[in-house]
Amino acid sequence: MNEKPIFVFIPAYNEEESIERVINGLKKLKLNLKIYVIDDGSTDRTAGKARKAGATVIRHPINIGGGAAIRTAFTLAILNNAEYIVTLDGDGQHDPKDLLKIIEAAKDGVDLVIGSRFLKKQKQEMPRYRLMGIRLFSRLLTKKVKTKITDATSCYRVYKTKMLRRTLPKLRENQYYGLETIVRMAENRAKIKEVSITSIPRICGKSKKGVLKYGYNLMRTLLRTLT
Amino acid sequence: MIKGIQVLGILVSIYLMAKTVVQYKKRNYSPKRTAFWLSLWVVMAILFAFPSLTLLALPILTTQDAMLTVVVVGLMVTFILIYQTYQQVTSLERKLTELVQNIAIDNHLKKAMSDPEKEDE
Numbered sequence A: 001m002n003e004k005p006i007f008v009f010i011p012a013y014n015e016e017e018s019i020e021r022v023i024n025g026l027k028k029l030k031l032n033l034k035i036y037v038i039d040d041g042s043t044d045r046t047a048g049k050a051r052k053a054g055a056t057v058i059r060h061p062i063n064i065g066g067g068a069a070i071r072t073a074f075t076l077a078i079l080n081n082a083e084y085i086v087t088l089d090g091d092g093q094h095d096p097k098d099l100l101k102i103i104e105a106a107k108d109g110v111d112l113v114i115g116s117r118f119l120k121k122q123k124q125e126m127p128r129y130r131l132m133g134i135r136l137f138s139r140l141l142t143k144k145v146k147t148k149i150t151d152a153t154s155c156y157r158v159y160k161t162k163m164l165r166r167t168l169p170k171l172r173e174n175q176y177y178g179l180e181t182i183v184r185m186a187e188n189r190a191k192i193k194e195v196s197i198t199s200i201p202r203i204c205g206k207s208k209k210g211v212l213k214y215g216y217n218l219m220r221t222l223l224r225t226l227t
Numbered sequence B: 001m002i003k004g005i006q007v008l009g010i011l012v013s014i015y016l017m018a019k020t021v022v023q024y025k026k027r028n029y030s031p032k033r034t035a036f037w038l039s040l041w042v043v044m045a046i047l048f049a050f051p052s053l054t055l056l057a058l059p060i061l062t063t064q065d066a067m068l069t070v071v072v073v074g075l076m077v078t079f080i081l082i083y084q085t086y087q088q089v090t091s092l093e094r095k096l097t098e099l100v101q102n103i104a105i106d107n108h109l110k111k112a113m114s115d116p117e118k119e120d121e
Helices: A019-027 A046-052 A066-079 A098-106 A128-145 A161-170 A177-187 A211-226 B004-025 B031-049 B052-057 B065-114
Strands: A006-012 A033-040 A056-060 A084-087 A112-116 A157-160 A192-196
Touching: A006 A019, A006 A046, A006 A066, A019 A033, A019 A046, A033 A046, A033 A066, A046 A056, A056 A066, A056 B065, A066 A084, A066 A161, A066 A177, A066 B065, A084 A098, A084 A161, A098 A112, A098 A157, A098 A192, A112 A177, A128 A177, A128 A211, A157 A161, A161 A177, A177 A192, A177 A211, B004 B031, B004 B065
Parallel strands: A006 A033, A006 A084, A033 A056, A112 A192
Antiparallel strands: A084 A157, A112 A157
16 A cells, blocks of 8 residues: 555645645655645635645635535545545644554555544543534444444545445535545445544634534534435 | 315425425435435325324414414415425535536646646645
8 A cells, every 4th residue: 555655635724824734744754645635715825835835736616615625535536546545634633643543444454444533532622512512423323334433523534445436426415524424435335443543732723613503514414414 | 074275285295295206306315315305295294184183292283273274374385485495505505516526626637737747746
């Protein structure tokens, strides 16, 4: 897996303060990486900064949501005949050093590796309502897909492209796509595994998830995904 | 004896069922989503055919007939409008998303073909 380039996709919306740091962190790993930033219609300098840091930028002309950005990434992965792809957030809350760990886990014939912030006990810098939401949805998802899921919304993942070819046509969600991708991949009998990752507190910018919006969108996604 | 309002309710339910099947045939709905909406419309049709069932569950509806009719008709119209809007928003959202994604990928591929070295930077 190391001879071929590893495709890394970073969906980003208005992440000018953190995107360079994320890309530079990945470059420091000295791996054969092809880094793509899917700029989901940012109104700030996210695209320019990502390009300057050495990433290839694919730009949505308007903001349509992280789920749409990730589907653009999946389409590009298929077009590029990538074997595996890695996705991580552009807000700097994912540690690039964990990349090696989740790639290693993907070698065991696993179709989807999820980086979980909750497998090991560690301090979580997120509001209580989000923690409760993640726990609730992870439990519901565990029942649905019959695989233990502790972090249903984590987007630090490795996907096997072969499985994405079968799953992509079924994906619809523009928000909170994490739940949907797990359910649809499980329907395709994908082997899913979680590995522990480090949760880094956000040091710049601010979360775009307010309590009401977060609750409403998660409920909506759950209803649409499970019906 | 079956009342006019019941016939109207059943007809509206059948109309909504037909609309749901059309959406399924157009592949806008998954089988599960189709089943969800169809079961909702079937329940609605059953309640209109046998309104006494609502008396068992919702005794509060046993108000004056005229008032009840207005409320029921109003609700039916609202159901239709909400459902139509839901269909249109879902369909438009999908089309818009696909359009935006296609533009982004086409632009990327054009750039990659015109200047492959720069694209790899």
